[in-house]
Amino acid sequence: MRRKITVVGAGFVGSTLVQRLAERDYADVVMFDIVPNMPQGKALDIMQAGPVLGFDTQVTGTNDYADTVGSDIVVITSGFPRKPGMTRDDLVKKNQEIVSQVTEQVVKYSPDCIIICVTNPLDAMAQIALKVSGFPRERVLGMAGVLDTARFRTFIAQEVGASVRDVQAYVLGGHGDTMVPLARMCTVAGVPISQLISPERIEEIVQRTRDGGAEIVKLLGTGSAYYAPSASVLQMVDSIMLDKKMIMPCAVYLQGEYDIHDLFVGVPAQIGSKGLEKVIEIELNPSEREQLTKSADAVKELVHVMGI
Numbered sequence: 001m002r003r004k005i006t007v008v009g010a011g012f013v014g015s016t017l018v019q020r021l022a023e024r025d026y027a028d029v030v031m032f033d034i035v036p037n038m039p040q041g042k043a044l045d046i047m048q049a050g051p052v053l054g055f056d057t058q059v060t061g062t063n064d065y066a067d068t069v070g071s072d073i074v075v076i077t078s079g080f081p082r083k084p085g086m087t088r089d090d091l092v093k094k095n096q097e098i099v100s101q102v103t104e105q106v107v108k109y110s111p112d113c114i115i116i117c118v119t120n121p122l123d124a125m126a127q128i129a130l131k132v133s134g135f136p137r138e139r140v141l142g143m144a145g146v147l148d149t150a151r152f153r154t155f156i157a158q159e160v161g162a163s164v165r166d167v168q169a170y171v172l173g174g175h176g177d178t179m180v181p182l183a184r185m186c187t188v189a190g191v192p193i194s195q196l197i198s199p200e201r202i203e204e205i206v207q208r209t210r211d212g213g214a215e216i217v218k219l220l221g222t223g224s225a226y227y228a229p230s231a232s233v234l235q236m237v238d239s240i241m242l243d244k245k246m247i248m249p250c251a252v253y254l255q256g257e258y259d260i261h262d263l264f265v266g267v268p269a270q271i272g273s274k275g276l277e278k279v280i281e282i283e284l285n286p287s288e289r290e291q292l293t294k295s296a297d298a299v300k301e302l303v304h305v306m307g308i
């Protein structure tokens with residue numbers, strides 16, 4: 001029998017992820033949404049690409065959580081978009097409600113699954129999923145760092161005219177304005193970027209990375225990024241499904257690592273079939289450490305707004 005992945009939320013991020021997963025051909029996929037018929041329609045459409053592209057993935061669209069039963073991985077992308085006039089705190093509360101409900105339901109049907117949270121504000125939502133699920137921290141992860149790092153790598157590769165594959169980088173911290181792109185550890189084929197790019201340009205690229213999501217929101221006019229976000233989730237799912245043990249920046253529940261306690265913050269993590277297999281502690285300099293602490297404080301504030 002094939003393994004099973006559920007994606008909750010059949011919006012832009014969710015349905016693009018389902019398309020990417022279907023093309024992987026290593027698990028059947030269930031796509032859940034509260035909107036009637038829509039996930040069913042998208043599922044059919046995605047599956048009908050199978051004969052052309054050569055995959056046999058069964059894709060099921062549903063409005064019934066019973067169809068998600070026995071999932072190995074559940075990705076939560078359901079959420080409310082920020083509307084004009086809504087404060088950040090309003091958005092937190094609205095999405096807190098959605099992520100709580102969703103977590104309760106998926107856990108009922110898939111008590112052994114690994115949850116990957118994508119809904120924003122990411123770190124706070126992962127915290128909710130952990131609390132409501134009652135899962136150990138190994139089985140609740142948040143996707144943000146892979147995306148932020150991908151943006152950073154894209155800009156670096158463009159700057160030096162290199163292949164993105166040769167650019168290694170880390171972006172740590174919460175998924176927001178306070179994220180910490182670790183320029184000091186960024187290399188192009190092993191060469192530190194400080195030898196290739198001026199400090200001023202590096203600072204500009206770091207800032208563009210921090211504003212990466214907003215730049216796209218502004219260009220789109222309505223909605224937010226989904227191609228790179230879905231690809232970033234896919235990398236995490238790959239590492240779990242294929243037990244690749246890749247190290248990538250993920251939002252994980254820290255219990256003392258980096259001197260951060262009981263909070264989801266983005267750090268390098270080893271991801272395998274058990275979910276979080278190891279938090280990688282890299283030595284930070286005082287300025288990086290200070291930035292990471294500041295970023296963790298911003299997450300703490302959101303968690304405080306949610307009252308958990």
Ligand code: APR
Nearest residue numbers: 009010011012013014033034035077078079098118119120
């Ligand atoms: N249960 C299931 N699905 C829900 C629920 C719920 N309680 N509430 C809303 N949804 C669904 C909506 O019907 C919609 O189809 O979630 C989907 C969200 O999709 P989009 O609005 O297209 O948002 P998207 O661009 O996919 O982003 C989803 O990921 O990157 C983050 O910030 C982004 O939080 C946002 C999330």
